[in-house]
Amino acid sequence: MAEEKELSYSEAIEKAGSAIHRFRLIEVKGIPLMEHIANSWDPIWAFQPDPSDLLIATYPKAGTTWTQEIVDLLLHDGDAEVCRRAPTAVRIPFLEIVSPPPIPSGLDQLSKMAPPRVIKTHLPFQLVPEGFWENKCKAIYVARNAKDNLVSYYHFDRMNLTQPEPGPWDGYLHKFMRGELAWGSWYDHVKGFWQEREKRNILYLFYEDMKENPRREVERIMRYLDLSLSDDVIRRIVELTSFKAMKDNPMANYTFIPKPVFDQSISPFMRKGEVGDWTNHFSPEQSQLFDEDYERQMKDANIPFRATI
Template sequence: MAQGKVMDLKSEKDVWDLQNIKRAQLVDVKEVPLLDTTAEKWEEVWRFKARPDDLLICTYPKAGTTWVQEIVSMIQHGGDTEKCDQLPITERIPFLELFINDGCPTSLEVADAMPSPRTLKSHLPVQLLPPSFWEQKSKIIYVARNAKDNATSYFHFHRMNKGMPEPGTWDQFLENFIEGKVAWGSWFDHVIGWWKAKNHYPILYLFYEDIKEDPAKEIQKIAQFLNLDLPEVLLNQVMQHTAFENMKQNPKTNFTNVPSFIMDQSVSAFMRKGTVGDWKNQFTVAQSEWLDDACAQLLKGINLTFRTQL
């Protein structure tokens, strides 16, 4: 969401022309489908000036972004929940390439005005990341999630978020997902591109399934990457605060500050299930085999493996 006035949207609903809340269209930017609002402002995104002490949290959409954002925020604030709860996650960590025509400052403008060190968010594939991040050698945390759960979560996100393109049926969406004809492009290209980049830049590459299975280990890994000490008492506070059910009930992380005419959480919650293996409730056997075949072909020789159940 755009920053700054997000908290006031419900009270300012009358200033919105609800007829203009249209589902986004996809526009290719350097052969990657992006939201039309992002494509229109692409030169501004590309020229964004990163700083050496920036931290960028990057994921394919619906791969645990908000979860890791809140983990990082808690670590940075020394486990102080009150400090984390002062602002919604959308205002603490700007989403660089998201633009909403609501008269608010853009995320890029908010980020530019933030004091260092900044924590930022993006869904961009590696080849579209503004070059200043590479030039400044900014630290990046990347989170990857298995394709089946990622596709399932992304489909339901499209259903509830009226700012996203129309998803169509599940069959249609899955076909588009496998072919990379969804916002931010191919899941395969995304996870592979960032996997290769980690060998050349300060990138911590995490897996959603690992965080779910052993949050203490992965949270400590994040703290070490940030050069921050996390004693056991603080680790336990971070784990408790960022447990899925707690985040789902937390208005600072569950996006209930976004009005329902944009995100209709009666259709599907922004924080839906947060599990590994829920894809089994969505996929047919044939669809599961189809995606397995695509993974076997497109991840071949990459030394990158995903777990679809724990």
Template sequence: MEGMAKDKVEETKELEWALIPPREVSQVDGVFLEKNMCNNWDKIWNFQAKPDDLLIASYPKAGTTWTQEIVDLIQNNGDIENSRRAPIHLRHPFLEWVRVVNSGIDEANAMPSPRTLKTHLPIQLLPPSFWEKKCKIIYVARNAKDNMVSYYYFQTMNKGLPDPGSWDEYFETFMSGKVMWGSWFDHVKGWWKKKDSHPILYLFYEEMMKDPKREIRKVMEFLGKNLKEEVLDKIVNNTSFAVMKNNPMTNYINDIEMNHSLSPFMRKGVVGDWKNQFTEDQNKRFNEDYEKHMADTSLSFFEEL
């Protein structure tokens, strides 16, 4: 009986998800964004950051939630219960996101200092007050191929984003930069360049997978904290993929716009999964395009560990 009741709940959730209309898309300065963001753009652009704000920035599906949970646990000295006080989107307002009843800007403005905020905006669209107030920023980047695959599956299950179509169709869309929040190449390169003139800690998803404790220590030092080794070990454990996947405060299981039965929000959390998705021709085409786009930067990524 319990199993039947659970199935009924899942069916109801899927029906509710199916009835949600897809979000419309528009553009700001040539970057594709959800239409409500564009309609709210003056409010977003004029957002007033504070000097003690911390901003977590990334391209979508590059390890954002992972980084957020690491930051929250460091800020709270490894207190696991405290980090589960609320869903992560309430702990760290998503700056540009616009919901039915409120927006990330509203949530941020209502939050006491010091605030930790999140954004997927490319460098040129970030509200100027973050630069003026010299806010600390943590940026996390992921190799383009894995990022593309993860973003594709995220779009299939998230009604807050456009329908990605088939994988082959999405491959073309991503290559042309016509996805939400714009070109991956422009995004990672723009933030990489900006770190030379602003307090930005630039992290790599692959390095976080390879040696999480080392990267968590970098974040700790960037935030001016000094935690004991056993606390760092606790943070490593509690920000592992398996633990976060089973944590309702990080896995968006109650978000009505996400259908986890189509693809889980936390899908695999590995490096190199692109090999299971790319055809040989797609890989060849991508590599050729990648060389051209990345010729003007020192930025480099690992595609496997």
């Protein structure tokens, strides 16, 4: 009998068809996760990385794809063609993602890749498999100011037809403040990695710094990865990872995800990539309410966030 051809990532999503819908959230150790993740939690928690693996961790919509592309280009000497070898989700597997068959899970993808691997996660620090820290893996964490992160996540949840229905903006804002979105509280997420950054050798980056001076931040990542690339290569990487370049790159802009999953006619995956877009969404009353709640939730954290640059 002829061996069945392996499906591409997008073909597997197409084949999953009617199994794709907005999945409910189930709590794992107090953190709301999509039901497929929650129902497959034991093997995710038991994952044993190789010491050479690199973890890229973020709260959703904080600059994850941007950082993935920078890292991939740094590891391949700025070779744009090599970094177009496959979509982002194939090059850098999403550790905890579990979807209906035949879509491969993150663990399935990782099992077929030889170390060193680059691995993406949105898990808060306390849910990251302990093997990453036991094996002293390097980890890059990217944090984005709360207001812009909230706006970006809202538009993402509108177009991502596997996450819970976001509902109206005002209600979503309150869900964000209460930590009732997939992957939980933004506040706990950014604080968790911040508190552990020195002990665990985590490179903690800020989205706003990356926008303000991308070359400086690309060089910081390069040094953290113990790489040394020429000025020309660094300049090329900065150009290739500009918002416009990535929005036009089919291997990075998630257009490879079919419309039944990511409906980019509702909102593009690469929407604006700006700092301060929150001013177009928050009413003065909402902004004041949010700021007061932010002050309460972040009072013990001295994390230098900027909502404008």
